[in-house]
Amino acid sequence: MENRAVLLPQTNRDDWGENMMHARTLTIRIMRYNPAEPETKPYLQDFQLTEEPGMTLFVVLNKLREEQDPTLRFDFVCRAAICGSCGMLVNGKPTLACKTLTKDLPETTTLLPLPVFKLIGDLSVDTGVWFRDVSLRTESWIHTDTVFDPDAEEERMDNDVAQKIYEAERCIECGCCIGGCATANIKPNFIGAAGVNRVARFMLDPRDQRTDREYLELVGTDDGVFGCVGLMACDDNCPVGIPLRDQLAYVRRKMAQSAWNLGKTK
Template sequence: MKTIPILPLQASLPAHALAPAPAAAQPTAVTRRLQIRVLRFNPAHPEVAPHWQSYEIDDAAGMTLFIALSEIREKLDPSLQFDFVCRAGICGSCALLVNGRPALACRTLTQNLDATFTLAPLPVFELIGDLSVNTGKWMRGMSERLQTWVHQQEAERDLRRLEERMEPELAEKIYELDRCIECGCCVAACGTARMREDFVGAVGMNKLARFRLDPRDTRDDDDFYEVVGDDDGVFGCMSLLGCHDVCPKQLPLQTQIAFLRRKMVAMGWR
């Protein structure tokens, strides 16, 4: 019987055949260049008129407007003013106009925008400079006018009294309205707020609706009518629903305004 010799593996193929094939050339990704036009104005220097200033930076995966503005301030223009705190859509500080529409800078991805877009400060609120506005001052004034806290009528405080149990369904409804971060987007999108300086806006009516639901608040509809039953309150709303469209927390503003208006109409017809 004829024996067939078995060759070693390395001798069975030429050396070049065992070498890994060269990797195929990958096409080079083209980095998109962003042109960001920012409305600049500093009230501390009124001699310089409001004007548009353009900045160019490279787009990047996952880049938000907050990251873009930070890069501009760090590398191009340290004088640029804008607001931020949490960078997670929780504090509401970074709200601005993106192509004329209110939005949060930290939650807006540049990849969802055209290569050229505009940024401007929120209207209605006091301008600090460039994209920075004083929403806190407006919100504080609104809260004081509407008395947005739990009112309890007690002859004497009982510090040992236990809080009454609240049904989970009601607690969830109250919590849903409490998610407001006071970013000011709803106010900036409101046509009435542009025309009426004292209009409480959707944010104010949402807060009152929240306390109207709270069984711990002893105020009745007469009390609520006194603070919101006029043209600066529920009857000033033109139902354009710009507030509902731009709320970053997707709060049921349309529902709450309608709820509060029905209650106030009933009080007005008495």
């Protein structure tokens, strides 16, 4: 036993020993609701399990489903903060379950599905319908008259611009910024930080030929960037750390600028 333990990296072995000695019993309080059975009101159900070293909520929920309740509904695909499927309210904070370690949580943790999105059941929501709608409304594709020439060498992009575009593109569409946004919770057409961030990406892209005025019509509205009242729950909760406040402010200033220019040309 001693020999085998030595093979483990020093830190891991210590962690393991520490946790085995005082393994906590976690209480996971999960919202249960099935929209197909509206007569049963949403309720919180308590599950108990023993904490393990390096345990994430991904592990917790899968264990609970395998060992305690096969009807428990939640979404996971990648378990590595890339797919954006497992956004939920963890003790009220919108975040990804797969990157939430139980060691950072209290003994009792409440899990609720993300608000705003269509509830499929328990912790599972459909973010796809919402994001598709916003993509269509903000016309999230490159608008250009340039005819594609497959033989021509690809045009080079300035590295700084490419980096800025990439910053916005890192969005995994988990919906944490939307679920945490009070405005998105009461205004169904508000495109939220995810929507504004998406538009920022196209504004930065030199290949997109949309004019400032077109962008103004698109996002310089109350459903766009001017619907934001500056609560910054998006900026505080983005699990992949996109600087959403900067993106919102960038689009806001840009839209104010184009409104100003439009006023001058009138």
